[in-house]
Amino acid sequence: MASDVSAKRTFAETGPSSPVVESVRVDQVTPRAKTGMTVRLLLAILVAFIMLIPVTWMAMTAFKSRPDATASPPKVFFAPSLDGFIGLFTNRTQLSAGALATEQERTDLNFWEKQALARGMRILGPSKFVNQLQNSSIIALTSTFLAVTLGLLAAYAFSRYDIPGKGDWLFFILSTRMLPPVVVTIPIFLMYRVLGLYDTHIGMILLYTVFNLSFSVWLLKGFIDEIPIEYEEAALVDGYSRLQAFRKIVLPQCVTGIAATAVFCLIFAWNEYAFALMLTSEKARTAPPAIPSNLGVGGIEWHVIAAGSLLFLIPVVIVTFALRKHLLRGVTFGAIRQ
């Protein structure tokens, strides 16, 4: 393109429009590079937008009234309502015509009860959702912590040491994830019944830890393998012990790996459905099995499910966002000098 060539030619003569006061290469401040960056940014925004349409749709559904949620054609503009959330946090019952009339005469109803009344329902009491959220939190956080910690230690040992049968052990660790969950649930169910782990926090924590371990060992080993071994060897020569070398050299350099592993493990444990469904009932039930089973009168209450899903999504998003600097940090080995 003629204009492109002449633009570059004048750039070679005059340079960029404003002085460069950061550390960049010349080929990153050419007009072409600048356009490239803009294109990239726009493309990234477009992709993010498209990817998030279903999630946005779900978020919108959480604030819709029941009929709006399943309107045809789908409603993009709607009057927001909190019905979904009310349905999520409370147990309600549909009132008959007579009971409805009596109810409407009451004057002591709070905001939520009034909302429910507008739909012809009466609130019986809080649902188990909050309790389920608590269970999810405890189980997911603990199992993630265990999986990452144990996995890190094992990954380090597998990476740095020549352990007999290393390949076989690693494959065994991987294979624990290969069986379809449906089939594994029955033996585990039997095992838990015998061990008294059915419907307990510990039972779920250990189960999720086991599942996450296979992933965390492999992923962390992948990261540790990339750290040149010379740094630790230099430290050992300087008189540091293995443990000190591990703590001072390896750990800081695999922060990215640890963050990524933690996020993945957390997401898995947080969202796990099949095992939670089969191995918990009252005490240790987590949210994922509960949310989709919101069946009200007349079928699936999509707005309630959406509300539950939205709320359930938020903690994970927050954690990931908080960790993003560590997740996306580059590991620069060359920069380790005075």
Add this chain to the structure above:
Amino acid sequence: MDQSLQIAAAPPTRRRQISDSTIQRLFIMPTLLLLILWNVFPLFYSLFLSFTRYSHSGKLPPVWIGTANYDALLSDPKVWLNFAITGRYALLAVLFQAIVGFGLALLLRGKFKGNGLLTTLILIPMMLSPVIVGMFWRLIFNPLTGIFNYLIGFWNPATAPIWLKDNALVSVVIVDVWMWSPFVMLLCLSGLKAIPDYLYEAAAIDRASPWRQFWRITLPSVAPLLLLAVLFRTIEALKAFDQVMGLTGGGPGNATETVSVSLYRMVFQGQARTGTASALAYIVLVVTIGISNVYIWYLNRMKEA
């Protein structure tokens, strides 16, 4: 030693150091112990059941029938159909996840404003519970109430494709790619960021074109992590259950009945053929082990090189 490292800390205190072999054992024991305890029983019990006729909801104990289950399964055309569906699904899903995920990583690796935020946003699909994803996409694909057709312009119920009926497998793949490309993206991003800048500086001075730099430097450096991501996604795809169930329930008919769905139906619906299901699960296990070995062999070859 090539580089003398300056560790900005106090000089090390000379304590009696723990021996290497103790560290090995200490670091690995807890993991192996947990894994063995939790896997040995299920693995062996399932193996045992696979050689029996058993229904966990019935009153009768397991009855040994040798390899009858396996024979029946391997000669059942429906089972082969399930495997074909699972294979096709896994292949398509993992392939597109890898392409989209890697592409996204390349897009987001640069330094520009809002990068962190955008990357986190793109990660969101992965953060949802698969069964919920399945359910909501069912709503989205719905020709009457869903926005999929609405958005891509087919808003005429008479002529629009009914995704979950006519293109069920494609629908499942679309959902899977949507959900798990971020996973591949994140792993590839970590790998991309680990490539030191000075390699690209040297390549620029060597007058290598951007394409050459990508092909000779970027790709070989990221390949191990990309392959790892693909390995994990393949294993998951072969046993995919949650989102398939949520989205289509295996339907319409058998169109999206992956092996996992078939297992579910075997165990929890109809006759509760637990023994047969165990046998089928073991066949899946063997297949998965075989495929994984191929990946791992390739991974090791890459690392040695």
Add this chain to the structure above:
Amino acid sequence: MAEIELRQVEKKFGEAWAVRPMDLTIQSGEFVALLGPSGCGKTTTLRMISGLEAVTGGRIYIDGKDVTWLTASQRDIAFVFQFFALYPQMTVRQNIAFPLESQGMKRAEMDHRIDEVVKMLEIGHLLKRKPAALSGGDKQRVALARSLVRKPACFLMDEPLGALDAEFREAMRAEIKRLHLAQHATSVYVTHDQVEAMAMGDRIVVMSNAVVQQVGMPSQVYHNPANLFVANFIGSPGMNLVAGKYADGVVHLDGGSAYPVPDGWKPVLSTALRSDDVIVGFRPEAAQVGEAGALSGVVYTSDLHGAYTMLHASLEGEAGRNVEDKIVHIRAPREVAHTMGARICFDLAPDMVRFFDPKTEAALAREVRS
């Protein structure tokens, strides 16, 4: 082989100066060392010449052409990195071939050039290996080979020996200089090691804190440092710098002793000093230890260097008061007593003494131009 010229080249990071505006001309075929402590701006300057760092202001010319806004690829340069920057997944031979392949060179000529360079650096036995399997010294040789194979106009080297063991450095120093001469190249070499810069450079550019302190041949920089920084930085140990007050041809050093100024310097000191504060500088070899001498000191410690002894003495004042924190380094013949506490007297060779203005930190010129 090309001339490099920097005109008012400067670099800022935000508000902070990394390199203050500098002018520098590097002749074709010259070997120039950019010398200074960490953070002085020498690497940034090198990177600006190469295009890896965009200038904030000023112009850069290579072989007469204005290359300020040309990318690194478009400049005819080779760059040798401190951490080698070898492509990890390629063999040594592929690494060396990379720049030639990128240019689309024909196979025959490529092979010829590679063989040439491999022979020059004696790395023939390493061709099939990957960088991870090489020692530091070998890695740097391969990096040098890769830079030589293109026959560029200029060689830019960023502390190439910094990551190597001490024993390799001296041998590699000679090798790099030899290659430079054989190629008739123009080389710019960044280092923080003044011994290296002195040994290798045709000229040295001493930098500190983003400012060029002095440009000159090694002998100039050594014997006639432009300011206190250069005087102290160059030489091991650096120049002895003692403060004092000048009056009537005598400098009364802190601590009390009186140093009679050589005749040639008297007019300079009378006119060029703003106040009576002055700093006397002399290198260890300028001291002549003898029976009697204008200055005296008490031996603090001594190092036996075989051919000579390096005494570290504290200057003694008139009343024998020790100024313990004023340690000077004196090179003495090995016969001189070097027991701790022994008293020594010494004179300063008149042509080796230097004077500095404490306020400006600049050296006083010997001839005052009228």
